[in-house]
Amino acid sequence: MKKKLLPFFVILIFGIIFIIFYKGLEDTNIYTPNLNVKKDIPIFNSKDFYSDKILKSSDIFESNKIYLFNIWSSWCVPCRQEHPLLMTLSLNDKINIIGLNYKDNKKNAVNFLQELGNPYKKIFIDVDGIKAIEWGAYGVPESFLIYNNKIIKKYIGPLNQNSISEIKQLIK
Amino acid sequence: MNILKVFLIFFFLIHLNSVKADDQDERNQITKNLRCLVCQGQSVYDSDSEFANSLKILVKQKLNEGLSENQIYDYLKIKYGEWILYDPELNKNTYILWLLPILIFLIGGVIVFKNFFKKKKDQL
Numbered sequence: 001m002k003k004k005l006l007p008f009f010v011i012l013i014f015g016i017i018f019i020i021f022y023k024g025l026e027d028t029n030i031y032t033p034n035l036n037v038k039k040d041i042p043i044f045n046s047k048d049f050y051s052d053k054i055l056k057s058s059d060i061f062e063s064n065k066i067y068l069f070n071i072w073s074s075w076c077v078p079c080r081q082e083h084p085l086l087m088t089l090s091l092n093d094k095i096n097i098i099g100l101n102y103k104d105n106k107k108n109a110v111n112f113l114q115e116l117g118n119p120y121k122k123i124f125i126d127v128d129g130i131k132a133i134e135w136g137a138y139g140v141p142e143s144f145l146i147y148n149n150k151i152i153k154k155y156i157g158p159l160n161q162n163s164i165s166e167i168k169q170l171i172k
Numbered sequence: 173m174n175i176l177k178v179f180l181i182f183f184f185l186i187h188l189n190s191v192k193a194d195d196q197d198e199r200n201q202i203t204k205n206l207r208c209l210v211c212q213g214q215s216v217y218d219s220d221s222e223f224a225n226s227l228k229i230l231v232k233q234k235l236n237e238g239l240s241e242n243q244i245y246d247y248l249k250i251k252y253g254e255w256i257l258y259d260p261e262l263n264k265n266t267y268i269l270w271l272l273p274i275l276i277f278l279i280g281g282v283i284v285f286k287n288f289f290k291k292k293k294d295q296l
Binding site: 020103132134135138 | 209226227251
């Protein structure tokens with residue numbers, strides 16, 4: 001009886017391991033963050049880009065308004081790509097674009113905005129990247145769609161035509 | 173008097189150094205337990221990416237604010253999810269991961285134990 005049970009258990013254990021590994025094949029091994037989390041936006045203070053005064057995030061983000069919070073930098077090439085899209089989006093009255101200048105040289109950032117235009121209502125400065133971490137950001141560029149002080153959607157990487165039309169659909 | 177001065181200088185130097193080293197050690201320990209999310213297969217401690225460098229500064233800042241190691245992990249878990257920690261927590265997604273080794277160890281132990289006594293009985 002015992003001798004019959006042992007092979008049965010061995011087969012069972014191998015079977016379980018096989019099923020786990022087989023199912024694991026279907027998962028991607030690249031980490032994909034959850035993009036649709038409805039989280040409250042962090043409260044933080046940071047310097048204003050133009051006036052160097054301390055800005056409170058609670059004064060900038062009003063409830064019942066839609067914001068696009070965009071993390072950008074002059075040294076980031078994809079930011080240059082998405083910038084024309086932000087410029088066209090800034091023409092839309094329903095949405096306010098707020099910027100976060102990430103680990104940038106002020107002079108380069110000012111040149112960047114002079115060259116490509118400024119779509120931002122307000123720009124915060126993030127000298128060492130800590131503010132971006134409070135937002136749960138991975139790097140530049142990254143955008144957050146905000147309504148009622150909640151993050152509705154997160155766009156990691158540059159915005160493209162599809163994401164812009166999606167945003168326009170959402171804010172209708 | 174001079175001896176006293178030299179002694180005091182050495183005392184403070186050694187003392188201050190040890191304080192700083194402690195601080196560094198704790199920060200390194202925490203950043204070694206954090207996964208660098210933008211690089212593959214590296215901890216925040218090992219990586220030199222923008223993301224990792226910012227996290228190192230943040231951990232240092234949080235330690236200065238008086239947060240404990242676990243409080244920092246909790247803070248980052250809220251921001252980035254559990255994936256940022258190298259040690260997965262015991263929950264419904266990970267219980268097989270945690271319990272399987274113990275289970276295999278116990279089954280193995282039972283097999284070894286039974287065989288051992290069987291042999292002894294046979295010898296007798």
